[in-house]
Amino acid sequence: KAGVTQTPRYLIKTRGQQVTLSCSPISGHRSVSWYQQTPGQGLQFLFEYFSETQRNKGNFPGRFSGRQFSNSRSEMNVSTLELGDSALYLCASSSIGGPSDEQFFGPGTRLTVL
Amino acid sequence: AQSVTQLGSHVSVSEGALVLLRCNYSSSVPPYLFWYVQYPNQGLQLLLKYTTGATLVKGINGFEAEFKKSETSFHLTKPSAHMSDAAEYFCAVSRSGYSTLTFGKGTMLLVSP
Numbered sequence: 001k002a003g004v005t006q007t008p009r010y011l012i013k014t015r016g017q018q019v020t021l022s023c024s025p026i027s028g029h030r031s032v033s034w035y036q037q038t039p040g041q042g043l044q045f046l047f048e049y050f051s052e053t054q055r056n057k058g059n060f061p062g063r064f065s066g067r068q069f070s071n072s073r074s075e076m077n078v079s080t081l082e083l084g085d086s087a088l089y090l091c092a093s094s095s096i097g098g099p100s101d102e103q104f105f106g107p108g109t110r111l112t113v114l
Numbered sequence: 115a116q117s118v119t120q121l122g123s124h125v126s127v128s129e130g131a132l133v134l135l136r137c138n139y140s141s142s143v144p145p146y147l148f149w150y151v152q153y154p155n156q157g158l159q160l161l162l163k164y165t166t167g168a169t170l171v172k173g174i175n176g177f178e179a180e181f182k183k184s185e186t187s188f189h190l191t192k193p194s195a196h197m198s199d200a201a202e203y204f205c206a207v208s209r210s211g212y213s214t215l216t217f218g219k220g221t222m223l224l225v226s227p
Contacts, residue, residue: 048214090158102160105158
């Protein structure tokens with residue numbers, strides 16, 4: 001079974017631009033979560049989608065948004081990029097998104113904002 | 115609110131020595147507890163998890179952890195370190211009704227020959 005895939009793996013953008021990251025979950029998984037990883041703040045939860053609906057949201061500004069499609073693939077968008085948005089963005093999928101479910105992580109998209 | 119504290123941002127051991135990575139959590143309700151490992155330029159991989167039942171949990175690659183409610187701890191151990199264990203380890207917690215993981219800051223394990 002193929003794992004979680006994320007595209008692109010690397011991105012370089014400049015301040016003020018917007019970016020879209022993509023995540024394809026493991027086949028059959030309906031829950032997709034996004035996390036931001038930085039050296040200073042560590043791993044922080046962005047949002048979770050289940051059956052095309054945002055079910056949980058972390059404490060991030062409205063510039064961060066996401067969506068999920070009917071095939072469970074998910075995208076996240078960051079508008080008006082700031083230097084502080086430079087991070088590794090990780091996507092994780094699980095079967096139904098239960099609290100004891102294992103979340104399977106993709107390799108991440110490393111975003112650099114110049 | 116939940117939080118996770120991992121003592122020591124870096125832990126160094128010799129190959130063959132005991133590995134002990136510490137994790138303490140705070141949660142107002144019984145938690146679900148996880149340990150993940152991250153190798154360079156990769157995502158996170160689950161080592162083990164505690165949900166209910168037996169408090170000593172065995173995971174992959176010879177790791178195990180013990181849930182101690184009275185100490186609010188979930189320390190990760192391995193009897194004998196291997197060079198391939200060098201990686202960053204994250205303790206995480208979730209709670210009933212939410213799949214959201216709250217992570218500790220991580221502990222980098224360094225293994226010397």
